[in-house]
Amino acid sequence: MTATVERAASAPRVRRGGRGAWVGAGLAVVAVAVLGYLPLLTTRGTQVDLVGLFSLVVLGTMWNLLAGYGGMVSIGQQAYIGVGGYGLVYLASTVGVDPFLAVPVAAVVCALLAWPTSYLAFRLNGGYFAIGTWVIAEVVRLLVTQVDALGAGSGASLTGFAGIDPTYRIAYVYWLSLAIVVVVVGGVYLLMRSRLGLALTAIRDDPTAAGSLGVGVTRAKRVVYVAAAAGCGLAGAMIVANTLRVQPGSIFSVDYSAMMIFIVVIGGIGTIEGPIIGALVFYALQDSLADLGNWYLVVVGLVAIAVTLLAPKGLWGLTRGRVELFPTGHRVGSR
Amino acid sequence: MSWVNAVVQGILLGGLYALVAAGLSLVFGVMRIVNLAHGVLAVLAAFGAYVLGDALGLHPFLALLVVVPVMAAVGYGLQRGLLNRALGGGELAPLLVTFGLAIVLQNALLEAFSADSRRLDVGALGTASIRLGDGLTVGVFPLLAAVVGVLVIAAIGQFLARTATGRAMRATSDDRDAAALMGIDGRHLYGVATAIALGTVAIAGVFLGARSTFDPAAGGVTLIFAFEAVVIGGLGSLWGTLLGGVVLGVAQALGAAVDPAYGVLAGHLVFLVVLATRPRGLLPSAVTA
Amino acid sequence: MTPLLEVDDVDVSYGDVPALTGLTVTVAEGETLAVIGANGGGKSTLLKTVAGVLRPRRGDVRLDGESLAGVPAHRRVGRGIAMSPEGRRLFPSLSVEENLLVGAHSGRPGPWGLAAVYELFPLVAERRARPAANLSGGEQQAVAIGRALMANPRLLLLDEVSLGLAPVVVAQLYAALPRITAQGTTVLVVEQDVHQALAVADRVQCLLEGRTVLEGPAASVDMAALSAAYFGVTST
Numbered sequence: 001m002t003a004t005v006e007r008a009a010s011a012p013r014v015r016r017g018g019r020g021a022w023v024g025a026g027l028a029v030v031a032v033a034v035l036g037y038l039p040l041l042t043t044r045g046t047q048v049d050l051v052g053l054f055s056l057v058v059l060g061t062m063w064n065l066l067a068g069y070g071g072m073v074s075i076g077q078q079a080y081i082g083v084g085g086y087g088l089v090y091l092a093s094t095v096g097v098d099p100f101l102a103v104p105v106a107a108v109v110c111a112l113l114a115w116p117t118s119y120l121a122f123r124l125n126g127g128y129f130a131i132g133t134w135v136i137a138e139v140v141r142l143l144v145t146q147v148d149a150l151g152a153g154s155g156a157s158l159t160g161f162a163g164i165d166p167t168y169r170i171a172y173v174y175w176l177s178l179a180i181v182v183v184v185v186g187g188v189y190l191l192m193r194s195r196l197g198l199a200l201t202a203i204r205d206d207p208t209a210a211g212s213l214g215v216g217v218t219r220a221k222r223v224v225y226v227a228a229a230a231g232c233g234l235a236g237a238m239i240v241a242n243t244l245r246v247q248p249g250s251i252f253s254v255d256y257s258a259m260m261i262f263i264v265v266i267g268g269i270g271t272i273e274g275p276i277i278g279a280l281v282f283y284a285l286q287d288s289l290a291d292l293g294n295w296y297l298v299v300v301g302l303v304a305i306a307v308t309l310l311a312p313k314g315l316w317g318l319t320r321g322r323v324e325l326f327p328t329g330h331r332v333g334s335r
Numbered sequence: 336m337s338w339v340n341a342v343v344q345g346i347l348l349g350g351l352y353a354l355v356a357a358g359l360s361l362v363f364g365v366m367r368i369v370n371l372a373h374g375v376l377a378v379l380a381a382f383g384a385y386v387l388g389d390a391l392g393l394h395p396f397l398a399l400l401v402v403v404p405v406m407a408a409v410g411y412g413l414q415r416g417l418l419n420r421a422l423g424g425g426e427l428a429p430l431l432v433t434f435g436l437a438i439v440l441q442n443a444l445l446e447a448f449s450a451d452s453r454r455l456d457v458g459a460l461g462t463a464s465i466r467l468g469d470g471l472t473v474g475v476f477p478l479l480a481a482v483v484g485v486l487v488i489a490a491i492g493q494f495l496a497r498t499a500t501g502r503a504m505r506a507t508s509d510d511r512d513a514a515a516l517m518g519i520d521g522r523h524l525y526g527v528a529t530a531i532a533l534g535t536v537a538i539a540g541v542f543l544g545a546r547s548t549f550d551p552a553a554g555g556v557t558l559i560f561a562f563e564a565v566v567i568g569g570l571g572s573l574w575g576t577l578l579g580g581v582v583l584g585v586a587q588a589l590g591a592a593v594d595p596a597y598g599v600l601a602g603h604l605v606f607l608v609v610l611a612t613r614p615r616g617l618l619p620s621a622v623t624a
Numbered sequence: 625m626t627p628l629l630e631v632d633d634v635d636v637s638y639g640d641v642p643a644l645t646g647l648t649v650t651v652a653e654g655e656t657l658a659v660i661g662a663n664g665g666g667k668s669t670l671l672k673t674v675a676g677v678l679r680p681r682r683g684d685v686r687l688d689g690e691s692l693a694g695v696p697a698h699r700r701v702g703r704g705i706a707m708s709p710e711g712r713r714l715f716p717s718l719s720v721e722e723n724l725l726v727g728a729h730s731g732r733p734g735p736w737g738l739a740a741v742y743e744l745f746p747l748v749a750e751r752r753a754r755p756a757a758n759l760s761g762g763e764q765q766a767v768a769i770g771r772a773l774m775a776n777p778r779l780l781l782l783d784e785v786s787l788g789l790a791p792v793v794v795a796q797l798y799a800a801l802p803r804i805t806a807q808g809t810t811v812l813v814v815e816q817d818v819h820q821a822l823a824v825a826d827r828v829q830c831l832l833e834g835r836t837v838l839e840g841p842a843a844s845v846d847m848a849a850l851s852a853a854y855f856g857v858t859s860t
Contacts, residue, residue: 073430075371120607123614124566127369127430131562132610135603138559142600254555258438265431294442301439308431309420499729506715506726513713516675518701518730518775 035178039171047174051242053283054177055235058184059256060263060275060282062231065188067261068270069200070224073126075257076133079117079140080110080229082252084236086150089246092160094149099160100176103237110233114226121225122218134254141252155247158240173241180234189272191227196220204270258297262304268314277315340471341588347473349564349584350481351546353577354539356561356568357488358532360576363565365508365528366422368429372437373536374558378551379440380406380537381544382448384455395455395545403537410533414526422525437554444551452548455541480542485577487535492573494531504528556599563606569616578618582609626689628653628810629674629779634683636666636673636834643669644834646683649812651779656801656811658825658842660818662854666834667814668710671781674812675707676700687779701730704778708768710787710814716757720748720767723756727774734776735807741770744800762793769797773804780804782813786820798824818854832856 039047059077066072087106092099117136124132145153161169191197199220202210210217240246259282267278282300289296307314359373370376383405384398393401413436421432463475495501504524507514511521543549543557560583568579583602590601609617631649635642644666651657659667672678674685676697685692687703695703706727714723724741742749745766751759756767765785772780786794794817801824805811815821822828822842829839830853838845838853 067427071426073427073434075434120610123610126367126426127363127371128562128566128570130369130371130430130434131559132566134555135559135563135606139600139603139607142596142603146596146600258434261431261434265435269427294445297442298439298446301435301442305417305432305435305439308424308428308435309417312424312428499725502718502722502726503729505718505722509715509717510713512677513709513715514726515697516677516701516707516709516713517726517771518698519726520696520698 044170051177056279058235059260060279062228063260064264064275066228073130074133076137077232078256079137080232081236084233085240085246085251088237107230107233111230114229118225158244265304268316274316341592345585345588347477347481349581350484352564353580354484356564356576358536371433375437375440375554377536377540378554380540384541406537407530407534410529411526414529452550454548455545569619575618630686632684634680658821658828661831665831706772706775706777707781708772710783712764712768714756721752727771732776736773786817
């Protein structure tokens with residue numbers, strides 16, 4: 001009884017993280033340092049594979065931003081993956097921009113495209129929003145295949161790296177991709193710790209109440225939608241810089257949405273760590289189930305359904321919040 | 336006359352789009368979830384009819400007698416076994432589960448039947464046509480498909496308006512907890528709604544599969560066209576959905592008449608224009624159905 | 625003789641917040657019990673627990689001696705428990721008549737049907753084709769009671785009939801109650817309007833913070849003791 005009184009008397013302190021956050025920051029620095037050193041130790045093939053993994057991390061993180069934090073289930077992010085990829089090719093090969101500069105510019109193009117698009121997409125809710133985003137992706141795909149300058153239906157090659165020795169090129173693309181992962185994951189982390197993150201949490205818990213308290217629900221969602229488009233554009237540019245080819249049928253494929261969803265669901269929706277773990281798991285599954293052909297998507301799909309129903313917080317949720325390497329929430333404690 | 340022809344073809348195609356959409360709308364109206372596997376399930380039904388034709392030599396129309404009840408049973412089981420559980424898991428869970436299901440089914444079909452395009456053979460009916468005037472002929476089969484589409488939609492409308500189960504469905508759609516206090520078992524009723532949705536989408540899938548080709552990946556566009564029909568027509572109105580299907584079908588046919596590559600794109604653009612200018616659709620309705 | 629309804633030493637809580645604590649309520653066949661009490665006393669929670677919307681943490685609810693544990697709300701209607709819920713909860717997109725027909729979903733036989741309900745509430749008969757959303761509050765309450773009667777219940781649960789209604793309208797609605805009980809229907813009514821409750825009930829039970837603080841025959845209740853119990857003033 002006395003303890004309660006004392007606790008109530010002292011002003012509560014709002015804190016975030018604690019020891020876990022320092023461990024998380026330390027681990028992140030070490031991981032990035034080790035990964036950054038890798039090109040000096042590994043083969044080109046390994047680096048190309050790792051860039052593939054990095055793109056999965058970025059895609060998962062972006063889909064988690066949309067659905068886990070913004071409450072928007074999109075199955076049309078391939079629109080921005082494609083625009084990012086095509087943007088890189090067009091800027092680098094046709095306009096002549098330096099490819100490493102073209103990557104962020106392509107992401108900006110995605111953001112500029114996503115802003116007006118959001119006004120259309122936000123007229124739909126829930127499941128209809130999901131299909132609406134897919135229609136938008138299909139429209140972008142169909143329009144791109146009509147443009148001869150982009151190679152129409154057969155796609156185009158990235159020629160901007162022509163002067164660079166492949167060993168250096170692959171290492172540069174690897175470092176660029178690693179930098180993108182750091183920017184995207186760190187950006188989402190900072191975004192979620194900002195006022196906007198607080199607003200998004202309020203919206204997720206109770207949109208009506210948040211709206212009536214003056215939280216700009218639509219504005220917050222629009223910022224998330226545009227940021228996720230830019231991030232997916234970076235991932236698309238990364239994928240094309242890695243493979244040097246872009247084809248409308250594959251870069252605009254809804255399979256990307258499937259991957260993003262599976263990564264986030266399996267890893268743990270609504271956390272920073274979840275998509276990273278999900279991307280690692282998905283990458284490992286993709287690798288080990290490669291012989292199964294399309295059965296691997298059947299297996300991964302069944303796993304995702306099972307996780308949604310049985311362990312909706314995903315693999316990271318199995319830690320039951322005991323470990324929080326990237327704490328975004330606030331806690332009220334007494335000391 | 337080719338323009339008139341395109342419009343007529345589009346109207347007939349719209350009847351089938353509306354039939355796919357009717358099931359999507361029904362499930363959304365009753366339980367507020369969008370089944371993202373709806374399109375793939377139509378394709379599954381078409382493959383079912385294909386297998387029956389291949390193995391037993393059944394005409395697609397006879398195959399319907401098997402495929403429709405089987406799909407309805409699958410729908411009931413799917414709802415009771417999977418989707419009712421997902422409904423308890425918040426707003427995202429039903430979308431994640433149905434999208435996962437769509438990917439699982441599509442890739443399983445791909446492994447079982449390869450990516451080859453197929454078509455259901457309806458025999459002489461497939462080539463028969465009626466001459467309506469100078470240069471204007473209407474295929475008997477597309478006409479029949481459209482008529483079946485309209486009849487099934489009308490039957491769903493009558494079911495909801497006149498039967499005790501339909502009434503219970505509308506009551507549950509309004510207020511599930513209050514409906515439970517009237518003795519209505521929401522879980523069973525949701526099962527019935529999904530059974531009807533899959534039974535009708537099976538009819539649509541078989542007719543679509545006989546009208547043109549299909550492959551395991553066709554579920555995506557099937558879902559998209561149904562969704563566009565729903566939004567163009569106005570959420571929650573069965574007759575609006577029929578109108579939406581017709582508008583979409585005509586837009587696609589006219590686009591394709593300009594250039595075959597523009598058909599689908601023209602449909603999407605009409606959808607986006609309606610979304611931008613009349614977000615509640617052409618025939619908005621306050622009543623959920 | 626076994627009472628029709630026995631709520632036996634029941635605990636119900638919302639999360640960690642207790643709503644009913646060791647509450648016991650019994651209603652004999654044919655009896656009308658009014659449960660009264662201040663807001664938050666647990667009256668509506670009691671009805672929801674009897675109807676099967678809430679599950680007790682401890683204790684048992686029995687109908688005619690048979691435990692209802694594990695029987696979901698929709699099955700309890702078939703056993704003869706029907707409720708007119710707080711706030712009416714009509715189905716707004718259905719017509720008045722359709723609302724009544726939904727009430728008969730369980731198919732229990734008995735004296736109540738469309739004709740009998742229309743005779744009981746002639747105003748409802750006049751509005752039969754209208755959407756339920758277009759009715760006045762009093763009309764909606766009449767439909768809600770009629771809808772519950774359509775299930776031909778042995779036990780009728782009425783939650784806050786008077787809520788938001790003018791006293792004249794409330795009096796009209798309660799005037800129908802003797803004709804309902806005349807059919808042998810047992811009634812458990814939750815009411816904020818103490819005078820109205822005392823006028824219609826055989827017995828009255830007052831709840832405060834989820835416990836019974838006073839109970840007795842409606843005819844001989846001591847108003848001073850009742851108001852003390854109602855507001856939680858200890859009279860000793």
